[in-house]
Structures are given as C-alpha cells and as structure tokens.
Amino acid sequence: xxxxxxxxxxxxxxxxxxxxxxxxxxxxxxxxxxxxxxxxxxxxxxxxxxxxxxxxxxxxxxxxxxxxxxxxxxxxxxxxxxxxxxxxxxxxxxxxxxxxxxxxxxxxxxxxxxxxxxxxxxxxxxxxxxxxxxxxxxxxxxxxxxxxxxxxxxxxxxxxxxxxxxxxxxxxxxxxxxxxxxxxxxxxxxxxxxxxxxxxxxxxxxxxxxxxxxxxxxxxxxxxxxxxxxxxxxxxxxxxxxxxxxxxxxxxxxxxxxxxxxxxxxxxxxxxxxxxxxxxxxxxxxxxxxxxxxxxxxxxxxxxxxxxxxxxxxxxxxxxxxxxxxxxxxxxxxxxxxxxxxxxxxxxxxxxxxxxxxxxxxxxxxxxxxxxxxxxxxxxxxxxxxxxxxxxxxxxxxxxxxxxxxxxxxxxxxxxxxxxxxxxxxxxxxxxxxxxxxxxxxxxxxxxxx
Numbered sequence: 267x268x269x270x271x272x273x274x275x276x277x278x279x280x281x282x283x284x285x286x287x288x289x290x291x292x293x294x295x296x297x298x299x300x301x302x303x304x305x306x307x308x309x310x311x312x313x314x315x316x317x318x319x320x321x322x323x324x325x326x327x328x329x330x331x332x333x334x335x336x337x338x339x340x341x342x343x344x345x346x347x348x349x350x351x352x353x354x355x356x357x358x359x360x361x362x363x364x365x366x367x368x369x370x371x372x373x374x375x376x377x378x379x380x381x382x383x384x385x386x387x388x389x390x391x392x393x394x395x396x397x398x399x400x401x402x403x404x405x406x407x408x409x410x411x412x413x414x415x416x417x418x419x420x421x422x423x424x425x426x427x428x429x430x431x432x433x434x435x436x437x438x439x440x441x442x443x444x445x446x447x448x449x450x451x452x453x454x455x456x457x458x459x460x461x462x463x464x465x466x467x468x469x470x471x472x473x474x475x476x477x478x479x480x481x482x483x484x485x486x487x488x489x490x491x492x493x494x495x496x497x498x499x500x501x502x503x504x505x506x507x508x509x510x511x512x513x514x515x516x517x518x519x520x521x522x523x524x525x526x527x528x529x530x531x532x533x534x535x536x537x538x539x540x541x542x543x544x545x546x547x548x549x550x551x552x553x554x555x556x557x558x559x560x561x562x563x564x565x566x567x568x569x570x571x572x573x574x575x576x577x578x579x580x581x582x583x584x585x586x587x588x589x590x591x592x593x594x595x596x597x598x599x600x601x602x603x604x605x606x607x608x609x610x611x612x613x614x615x616x617x618x619x620x621x622x623x624x625x626x627x628x629x630x631x632x633x634x635x636x637x638x639x640x641x642x643x644x645x646x647x648x649x650x651x652x653x654x655x656x657x658x659x660x661x662x663x664x665x666x667x668x669x670x671x672x673x674x675x676x677x678x679x680x681x682x683x684x685x686x687x688x689x690x691x692x693x694x695x696x697x698x699x700x701x702x703x704x705x706x707x708x709x710x711x712x713x714x715x716x
Contacts, residue, residue, distance in 0.1 A: 270402070271395040273578050277370055277379035280323035284378055286330035288402075293334030293366060295401030296382050300364045301340075303384070303394065311418065312340040315360055315383075317353035317426075318368035319455040319513050322480035323378045327368045331380065336418030337411060340364070345426035347478075349455045349514035351611035352430040354387035358608065359429065361385075369455065369513035372490050375483050387608040389580055427459060434463050437606040438617045439543070440625035443468035446504040447620060448520075450495040451476040452488025454512035456613065463613050464508075469620065472502050484511070489518045489599055489612075496524040506623065506630045508616045516599035517612035519619060521631035529599040530561040531634040532619055536601070537593055538568050538636065539622045545592055545605070546570065552585045552594030554578070559677050559694045560639040568636070577681070579610050640676060641698040643705040645691045647712045652682040655689050655715045664711050668693075668704050678704065680712070 270276055276292060278284040293314075301312040314335045318324035324347075332342045340363070345356055350367045357365030365383030373379070382390050382398070390398075412418075447469045451457040457476040464471045474495060475487035487494060489509040499507040499520045506527075507520035519527035533551060540546035550571045553561060557574075565572050573589060575581040579602065582594040586604050595601035600610035607614055623630050649655055665678050672678075676695035683690060691709050695701035 270399045273580065274371065275379050275381035277373070277377060279376055280321075280327065280378040284327070284380070286326055289327045289330040289380060290334035290337075291402040291405055292380055292398065293331040294338040294406060295398045296364055296366070297335050297338035297340040298406070299394065299397045299401055300382075300384055311416070312363040313343060313360070314340045314364040314366060315343045315345060315353055315357045315362045316366045316368070317345040317348045317350075317356075319483065320347050320453070320457070320478035320480060321370070321375050321378060321483045321512070324368045327378055327380070331366055331368060332420050335364075335366070336420055338406070338418070339412040339416050340418045342418060342420040343423050344420060345423045347455055347458070348426060348430065349459055349611070349613060350381060351515055351607055351609055351614065352426070352459065354383050354609045355430055355433055355607065356423070356426055357383045357385070358387035359433075360423070367513065371513045371515065372484055372488065372511040375481050375485065383608075389583060389609060427462075430459065431463055431466060434613055434617055435466055437603075437614060438467055438621050440621040441468040442620050442624050445506070445620055445624055446470045446472070446502070448472045448474060448495060448498045448502055448504045448507040449476075449616075450474040450487055450489075450507065450509040452484050452510050452512050453478040453482040454484065454488065454510065454514060456510040456514035460508070460510060460514065460613055460616070463617065464620070467617055467620070472498070472504065474498055488512065489516055492518065492520065492526055496520050496526065500524040506620070508620075510612045511599075514612045515610040516601070517616045518599045519616070519630060521634065522629060523631060525631065527630060527634045528639075529595055529597040529601065530558050530639070531637045532599065532601060532615065533557075533593070533595050534561055534564050534637045535622055535633045536615075536618055537565065537570055540593055541568065541570060547590055547592040550589065550591050552582050552589070552591050554582065554596050555679055555681070556692070557597050558637070558639045558642060560637045564637045583609070640694040640696065641701045642692065642694045643698070643701040645705045645709045646683075647689045647691055647709045649687055649689050649712060650716050652687060652689060655680070655712050656682060658715050661711060661715065664708060668708065672704075676701070676704075678708065680708070
C-alpha cells in the first residue's frame with residue numbers, strides 16, 4: 267500500500283478508496299497525534315474545527331470524522347460548508363488544536379478528501395502525517411478510548427461564515443465601489459461566501475455556478491473550466507471575472523475582454539502593488555519552477571527577486587516561512603499572503619486583486635500586461651525508469667545545449683512525476699513552434715533512456 271497522505275491530504279473515490287471507516291480512523295488518529303504535538307493545547311480537552319465543501323459524500327464523511335474525533339475525546343466545532351481557508355482561519359481564531367476540511371478541491375464530484383490543519387491553521391509537515399498514518403493503521407484499543415464525560419461533544423458554530431467574512435474585509439486595502447465582477451463559484455464552497463464578500467467590499471456581483479446540489483460541484487465550471495466565465499464577463503460588460511475551484515483555496519481571473527489572467531499574472535499584480543505599499547518583504551516573491559519565464563522577467567524589471575520552489579503549495583509555504591516572505595503562489599492560482607492567511611485563499615486573493623484594480627483605476631488587463639507569457643509546451647513522456655532519466659549524462663547534455671540555444675529567452679524543465687513512470691518535459695520559448703520543436707527533441711531522447 268502506498269502512502270496514505272498525498273500532496274494535499276487524503277484523497278480518493280468517496281465510499282471506496284475514502285470510506286467512512288477510513289475517515290473515522292484518520293480523524294481519531296489525528297486528534298491523538300496533534301494534541302500530543304501541541305502539548306495539550308492548553309485546554310481541558312482537545313478542540314477540532316470541521317468544515318466541508320458541498321459535495322454529497324461530504325455529509326457522510328463529516329459524520330464519520332466527527333465520530334472519530336469525539337471518540338478520541340475531542341470536542342468538535344462544526345462550521346458546515348465553507349472554503350478551505352475559512353477552516354484554517356477558524357482553527358486559529360477559535361484556538362482549536364486541529365482543523366479538518368472535507369473536500370477534493372477541483373476534483374470531480376465522486377472524489378472527496380480530508381485536509382488537516384494543526385493548531386494555528388497551518389498545514390502539517392510530512393513527519394506528522396506519517397505519525398497519523400501509523401496511528402490510523404493501529405486503531406485505539408477499548409482501554410484507550412474515553413468513556414462517560416470524557417467523550418467529545420459536537421456543536422455547530424452559527425457565526426462561522428460571518429467571522430470569516432469580517433476577516434476578509436479587514437484584509438482588503440481598498441473598497442471595490444464601481445467594479446462589476448462576475449464570479450464563478452464552481453457550485454462549491456465559495457457559493458455563499460464569495461458573492462457576499464465581494465458585495466460587502468462594494469462590488470456589483472453577477473454570480474455563476476453558485477447553486478450547489480451535492481452533485482454538480484466542478485461540473486464544467488470553476489477555475490478548471492474557464493470558457494463560460496470568459497463569455498459571461500464579455501456578455502455582461504463586467505470589469506473582470508473571478509473563478510474559484512471547489513474548495514475556494516485558489517482563484518484565476520478573466521479580464522474585461524474575456525482573456526484569462528493566470529496565477530503568474532495575479533502574483534505579478536499583487537507583488538508590484540505590495541512593493542509600492544512596502545508590504546513585500548525583502549522585495550521577494552516565492553513561485554514554483556512551473557511559473558512562466560515571463561513572470562521572472564517582469565519581476566526582474568520591477569526590481570523584485572523571485573525565490574523558486576518545487577511544485578506544490580506546501581513548498582511555497584515552507585519557503586515563505588523560512589524566509590519570512592510575504593507573498594507566494596503557483597501558476598494554478600494558489601496564492602498565499604502569510605500576513606493574512608496560513609494557506610492559499612482564493613477569496614482573499616480575489617479581493618486583493620480587485621482592490622489593486624480599484625485603487626489604481628487601471629484595468630485588470632493593463633495591470634496583468636506586465637507579464638508577457640512565453641509560449642509553453644508540456645509533454646508527458648512515459649519512461650522505463652525515471653531515475654535513469656535523471657541520471658543520464660546524455661539527457662543532461664541535451665538540456666544544457668537546448669537552453670544555451672535559447673540564450674535566456676526560454677528555458678527547459680524536466681520533472682519526474684511523483685506517482686507514475688512519467689517525465690514531464692516543459693519548454694518555454696519565444697514562439698510556440700520553437701517550444702514544440704525543442705520539447706519534441708527532448709521527449710524523444712527521454713523516452714529512449716533505459
């Protein structure tokens with residue numbers, strides 16, 4: 267059996283890979299392990315915050331998680347359907363020992379997942395996840411289980427959404443009066459929160475995909491399906507559009523003319539604004555190796571350094587903490603602002619982006635135009651042995667030769683898949699044709715390695 271925790275918690279087909287029994291055991295194990303790490307959290311008994319996205323299986327898994335937590339002696343503060351970053355925020359503000367979000371993010375409805383947050387709303391290190399996995403494999407024995415008054419209780423937090431909205435509004439520099447935004451909520455966790463947040467900030471809001479029924483989450487909508495939002499922004503004559511994923515920890519944007527503004531461009535808009543206001547610590551932005559070279563060139567022109575990490579928001583978070591930096595994110599739209607959130611927050615990102623538009627009086631297209639994205643080609647190459655490709659001197663020499671030929675106007679990245687015998691060949695170049703030709707040459711060489 268592989269590792270239970272993936273790059274973003276436990277995820278799988280609900281009621282098959284991710285069964286209620288597994289959810290119960292993971293929740294119970296997490297309560298025991300995280301409370302041990304927190305030294306008891308300073309409370310008489312551990313407290314856990316539990317939220318979910320609106321997919322149908324979340325009801326079942328929420329019940330199992332709450333049962334597992336209370337069986338381990340934890341009191342549960344149930345916050346209902348809320349974005350993942352709201353659960354992280356409430357874990358911190360309610361001074362809980364543990365936060366649990368039941369969501370499969372942008373995945374299709376049949377999937378679901380369990381994301382865990384430690385005290386303070388921070389994501390878990392790999393070592394702690396390994397401890398939880400070990401505990402889950404060995405369920406508590408009858409003698410170890412609390413009884414009587416020591417069994418945990420489950421209660422709802424009726425003002426959970428209001429607390430989160432107040433936090434978002436307090437983190438928004440400029441009001442959005444006069445802006446018209448179309449927001450695609452992916453029939454997900456943002457469906458209630460996002461329109462309310464943007465309206466409270468002063469925007470006129472047109473909503474799309476904000477009617478979750480348990481089955482329609484991410485179904486042809488949201489940040490992975492931008493076509494409908496692009497058309498709606500133009501049709502409504504809106505200033506911009508915002509697209510969230512199922513749990514609203516990310517956002518992408520659409521300019522008034524219907525063109526997509528990706529995570530790299532959002533980062534550039536925020537970084538330049540934060541540098542002007544003195545908020546950008548060490549004049550440094552954290553991004554992953556998948557960010558377009560156009561972002562690096564734009565930041566260089568703006569006098570902003572870029573710290574590069576491996577792919578994954580957990581690596582962005584690690585770099586932000588280690589360097590005490592104030593902004594980081596991914597091309598996919600995960601953006602982290604550590605002064606205001608412990609994890610990626612799509613609503614916070616959208617509010618800060620729209621605040622920059624409102625505060626400058628410039629259009630989103632104009633602000634995002636600072637990044638001239640280079641054509642990017644990505645080829646997934648099936649291989650016999652990923653390690654052999656990484657160690658191949660012929661591959662290394664070919665990559666160096668291709669990068670030298672691009673002469674600073676492009677780049678090459680070879681990245682082994684974390685789960686499959688694949689090597690991802692990514693090439694950026696001044697033209698789509700050049701990028702495709704370089705990618706094809708390298709892909710042919712990589713596929714032949716034995």
